[in-house]
Amino acid sequence: MTESKFTPRVFSGIQPSGNLHLGNYLGALKRFVDMQGPDMETVYCMVDLHAITVWQDPKELMHSTRELCAGFIAAGINPEQSILFNQSQVPEHAQLAWIFNCVARMGWMQRMTQWKDKAGKNQQNASLGLFAYPSLMAADILVYHATHVPVGEDQKQHLELTRDIAIKFNNDFGVDFFPITEPVIEGAATRVMSLRDGSKKMSKSDASDMSRINMTDDAETIAKKIRKAKTDPDALPSEVEGLEERLEARNLVNIYSALSDQTPEQVLAEVGGKQFGEFKPMLADLAVAKLSPISSEMARLMNDQAEIDRILARGAERARQITVPILRQTYEIVGMVGAGQN
Numbered sequence: 001m002t003e004s005k006f007t008p009r010v011f012s013g014i015q016p017s018g019n020l021h022l023g024n025y026l027g028a029l030k031r032f033v034d035m036q037g038p039d040m041e042t043v044y045c046m047v048d049l050h051a052i053t054v055w056q057d058p059k060e061l062m063h064s065t066r067e068l069c070a071g072f073i074a075a076g077i078n079p080e081q082s083i084l085f086n087q088s089q090v091p092e093h094a095q096l097a098w099i100f101n102c103v104a105r106m107g108w109m110q111r112m113t114q115w116k117d118k119a120g121k122n123q124q125n126a127s128l129g130l131f132a133y134p135s136l137m138a139a140d141i142l143v144y145h146a147t148h149v150p151v152g153e154d155q156k157q158h159l160e161l162t163r164d165i166a167i168k169f170n171n172d173f174g175v176d177f178f179p180i181t182e183p184v185i186e187g188a189a190t191r192v193m194s195l196r197d198g199s200k201k202m203s204k205s206d207a208s209d210m211s212r213i214n215m216t217d218d219a220e221t222i223a224k225k226i227r228k229a230k231t232d233p234d235a236l237p238s239e240v241e242g243l244e245e246r247l248e249a250r251n252l253v254n255i256y257s258a259l260s261d262q263t264p265e266q267v268l269a270e271v272g273g274k275q276f277g278e279f280k281p282m283l284a285d286l287a288v289a290k291l292s293p294i295s296s297e298m299a300r301l302m303n304d305q306a307e308i309d310r311i312l313a314r315g316a317e318r319a320r321q322i323t324v325p326i327l328r329q330t331y332e333i334v335g336m337v338g339a340g341q342n
């Protein structure tokens with residue numbers, strides 16, 4: 001298959017479940033903003049249908065979806081340029097996911113590490129939606145014929161599965177219909193780690209709020225969390241090789257790099273030899289300078305929720321101009337009577 005058949009198009013999504021944190025921002029959102037441009041169509045989604053694979057309080061889900069939309073815009077997504085919407089307003093995602101449930105194999109799903117981590121020992125009691133989650137994610141991407149998907153490292157396996165589903169669909173039906181999507185996992189912050197344990201990913205489900213920086217944290221809280229972040233007693237090295245065995249030190253240097261748009265090498269050239277007592281306040285100042293304008297803009301946007309709802313509705317309308325014809329063609333390929341007529 002030649003990829004040139006498909007126009008370059010970016011798709012990515014974030015779950016509106018709880019707070020947006022620094023990992024989401026540096027690993028995903030900030031890079032979504034960087035990918036906006038005249039040569040690339042960009043489609044970004046609040047994946048509310050994914051969020052309900054585990055229990056969500058309905059009122060909180062609505063609040064989180066709107067707050068996430070405010071986060072996208074405050075971080076620099078322009079809703080006129082990018083298509084910005086919540087997943088449930090574009091029914092073709094769920095419709096294509098059903099087709100993919102019939103393409104993907106049980107064994108593929110059982111291998112997913114996120115399923116194993118999230119369902120844990122209690123798989124019998126997990127929702128069927130949680131198991132089928134990667135099939136819906138493949139549909140999110142492929143219902144746009146998206147070619148590029150910026151994500152953090154933890155989503156890599158799901159993107160490989162998306163490729164497998166596209167390949168199997170194309171082979172089963174003898175077509176060249178779905179593109180083989182490129183994961184875009186780049187930069188210093190593809191895996192931001194917990195501030196309390198450098199071997200664990202920063203995540204919204206961690207019981208300790210001190211483990212993560214939330215995009216809604218105020219300046220004082222951000223500074224306190226960085227001051228209390230776990231480190232080791234040594235000074236920072238001048239070369240990245242010196243960070244290999246030092247998970248917490250490496251994490252803080254990576255965060256500094258991503259926030260300051262520098263490589264870890266450039267950062268270490270500046271801060272190598274410094275003790276954490278000196279480096280942590282530098283990092284706290286940088287984090288506050290970069291994140292505070294975003295959190296205050298989020299709060300401002302949240303004062304006009306009707307406007308947020310209008311933006312999401314308009315985004316969904318634009319999204320459906322892409323998804324309706326792609327789903328219709330998929331139905332035709334699969335052999336659904338009537339698909340050619342509407």
Ligand code: TYM
Nearest residue numbers: 012013014015023024027028137140151152190191192202
């Ligand atoms: P979610 O909502 O868990 O996370 C959203 C994005 O943030 C990235 N991320 C991180 N990056 C670096 N360090 C971290 N500690 C960190 N934690 C989270 C994630 O990799 C992700 O890019 N399944 C997806 C949502 C989704 C999606 C899609 C993504 C649904 N459909 C289609 C891309 C394309 C998820 O649960 O992300």
